[in-house]
Amino acid sequence: MPSPAQPAAPAPRRFEIVRTVAALRAAVAGWRAAGERVGFIPTMGALHAGHVSLLRESQRLCQRHVVSIFVNPTQFSPNEDFAAYPRDEGHDADLLRQSGADLLFAPAVAEMYPAGFRTRVTVDGLTQYLCGASRPGHFAGVATVVTKLLLQGLPDVAFFGEKDFQQLQVIRRLVRDLDIPVAITGVATMREADGLALSSRNRFLSPAERQTAARFPVRLRLAAAQLAQGADIARTLADLRAALAVDGITAVDYLALCDEETLTPIMDKQEGRSLSGTRLFAAIHIGRTRLIDNWKVA
């Protein structure tokens, strides 16, 4: 019997799957009322070690860990891979259970977008470049669903990967602008041994395409190092494009050096502009698979 002076033992961890906003809200509110910090990791499933690294960060900072899996239709345009996007809730739930998550929120489309849904969240400026330019409507879909998820759960902290750096900045902006009381934490990109950034879409690559894909981070890292050493920006981007082509990567969506905060492309070194706080961003297609990555320059 614990003596009255001993603190109550924390409730044992029990992994649960919920599908309604009401159940999510009740679980998170209960933990927070008991003084536990709640971390939240929004995902679209097809979980891999990169997602687990977000969970590990939550485990460092919080006591309870919620992961959502929702393949959000509003962030895919009609010609994109919404239907083909990998879905395997059984695998994902097992991985989360083994990795120490407390709750999986896996709503149906009708729970997130009930009949009559008419609201969209858009973030200006940051979304006009990079993936925002090549995937019109994508960030409105992301911003809308993330706003909903954060308000539904009201966790203490939400975790997003830096691989989707533009998405991370868009989410930071909307949370500030809409006074959503959730701290946003970015987590460094997790990579395969050969440097390829982990992504749910990597599984679409054939073995030959996977070999080609390994050249992408190598070339990007080299170009970022050259820029950091003062190489001419336009020349370096042109050389990067040519080097990717030599490696068999000819379908380049964008290559851009951007300011990390505003995501504004930097075309040349204006007087006095240091490259501190800049990143090199790239999106390519290998076969039918679109890959993105970014590398901090300085």
Ligand code: PAF
């Ligand atoms: O990065 C993702 O998996 C998605 O864009 C997100 C943030 C879960 C919104 O659907």
